[in-house]
Amino acid sequence: MRVAILGSGSLGLLWGARMQPLFGENLLLLTRTKDQAELLNREGIRFIGQGGETEQRACHAVCSDEMPEGKIDLLLVMVKQTHLSAVLPVIQKGTHPESQIIFWQNGLGHQENIARLTDRPWTYLSVTTEGALREGDNVIRGTGRGETSIGLYPPSEEKPHPLLLRWINILKEQAGCNILYDRQILHKIWGKLAVNCVINPLTALYGVKNGALLSPEYQAEWKEILHEVVLVANREGIPLSYADLDEKVKSVCKQTAGNFSSMLQDVMRGNKTEVDFINGAIVRLGRKHRIDTPVNLRLVNLIHEKEEQML
Ligand SMILES: NC(=O)C1=CN([C@@H]2O[C@H](COP(=O)(O)OP(=O)(O)OC[C@H]3O[C@@H](n4cnc5c(N)ncnc54)[C@H](OP(=O)(O)O)[C@@H]3O)[C@@H](O)[C@H]2O)C=CC1
Numbered sequence: 363m364r365v366a367i368l369g370s371g372s373l374g375l376l377w378g379a380r381m382q383p384l385f386g387e388n389l390l391l392l393t394r395t396k397d398q399a400e401l402l403n404r405e406g407i408r409f410i411g412q413g414g415e416t417e418q419r420a421c422h423a424v425c426s427d428e429m430p431e432g433k434i435d436l437l438l439v440m441v442k443q444t445h446l447s448a449v450l451p452v453i454q455k456g457t458h459p460e461s462q463i464i465f466w467q468n469g470l471g472h473q474e475n476i477a478r479l480t481d482r483p484w485t486y487l488s489v490t491t492e493g494a495l496r497e498g499d500n501v502i503r504g505t506g507r508g509e510t511s512i513g514l515y516p517p518s519e520e521k522p523h524p525l526l527l528r529w530i531n532i533l534k535e536q537a538g539c540n541i542l543y544d545r546q547i548l549h550k551i552w553g554k555l556a557v558n559c560v561i562n563p564l565t566a567l568y569g570v571k572n573g574a575l576l577s578p579e580y581q582a583e584w585k586e587i588l589h590e591v592v593l594v595a596n597r598e599g600i601p602l603s604y605a606d607l608d609e610k611v612k613s614v615c616k617q618t619a620g621n622f623s624s625m626l627q628d629v630m631r632g633n634k635t636e637v638d639f640i641n642g643a644i645v646r647l648g649r650k651h652r653i654d655t656p657v658n659l660r661l662v663n664l665i666h667e668k669e670e671q672m673l
C-alpha cells in the first residue's frame with residue numbers, strides 16, 4: 363500500500379512520524395515548498411513526545427508540484443480548509459479511482475471541494491482529538507493522544523473499502539492508535555464543529571488559552587454561540603442537544619487548558635484563519651434554513667478584522 367500525506371504541517375508531521383516505521387519507503391510526504399521537502403529528506407522528522415523524549419524518523423518528501431501521477435493508494439489530506447480548493451488538482455493527479463482519500467479539516471466546507479473531484483468515489487472525513495504543535499519545518503511535538511474517527515463522505519450505507527480497513531488495522535495493531543471506522547461521522551463532525559465554534563473565536567479575540575474560557579466572564583457568549591449551533595444542527599437533521607454540547611466544550615477546555623487554539627495561533631502568526639468554515643458555516647447554513655445567527659456572524663466579522671490588523 364502506497365500512502366501519502368498532503369500538507370506537512372502540525373497534523374501532517376505527527377502522522378508522518380507515526381506512519382514512517384509502518385510504511386517505510388511506501389510513505390510520501392508532500393510539502394508546499396521545495397525547501398521543506400529538502401529538509402525532511404535530509405534530516406527526517408524530529409518527534410518530541412509529551413515527556414520530552416525525542417525521536418528522529420527518516421522520511422521521503424517531495425513538493426506537491428511534483429506529485430507522482432496516479433500512484434497513491436491512500437491519501438491523508440492535511441492542508442487547512444483555506445488551501446483545500448488549491449490542492450484539488452494535486453489530489454486528482456496523485457490518486458486513481460480505487461484510492462482512499464481522507465480529509466482531516468476542522469469545520470465544514472470540504473464537502474463542496476470533495477464533490478469537485480472526478481471519478482474518486484472513496485472519499486472520507488476524519489475527526490481527530492489528537493493534538494500536535496509544529497515547532498519547526500521538521501519538528502513536531504505531540505500534545506496529547508486522542509481518538510480518531512473516519513467515515514465515508516458523502517454518507518453511505520456501503521461498507522468502507524478493504525484497503526481503508528487494512529490501514530486502520532495496521533495503525534491500531536502496530537502503532538497502538540485509537541482509531542475507528544464510524545458510520546455516523548457527520549455527528550462527530552458537528553460535535554467538533556460546536557467545540558471549535560466556541561473555543562476558537564473566543565480564544566482568538568481575547569488572546570487567552572483554551573482553559574481560560576471556563577471562567578464566568580466568557581459564559582454568556584459561549585451559551586449564545588452554542589444555542590445558534592444547536593438550532594442549525596437540528597435543522598440539518600443532526601440530533602445534538604445543548605446540554606451534551608455544553609458538556610463537550612467544557613471537557614475540551616479542561617483537557618486542552620494549556621493550549622493556544624489553532625485560530626489564536628493563526629491570528630498571532632498573521633495567517634488567514636479557518637473562521638469562514640467554522641462560525642461562517644453556521645451563518646451560511648442558518649441563512650439556508652432562515653435561522654438568525656447574529657452571534658456567530660459577529661464573531662466572523664470580528665475575526666476578519668483581527669486578521670486584517672495582524673497582516
Ligand atoms: N493541529 C492539530 O492538532 C489539528 C488540526 N486539525 C485540522 O487539520 C487541518 C491542518 O491543520 P494543521 O496541521 O494544524 O495546519 P498547518 O498549517 O500546520 O499545516 C497545513 C500544511 O499544509 C501545507 N500546505 C498548504 N498548501 C499546500 C500545497 N499547495 N501543497 C502542499 N502543502 C500545502 C502548509 O504548508 P506551509 O506551512 O508551507 O504553508 C502546512 O504545512 C486544519 O483544517 C485543522 O483545522 C484537526 C485536528 C487537530
Ligand SMILES: CC(C)(CO)C(=O)C(=O)O
Nearest residue numbers: 561618621622623624625
Ligand atoms: C480542540 C481545539 C479547540 C484544541 O485547541 C482545536 O481543534 C483547535 O484549536 O482548532
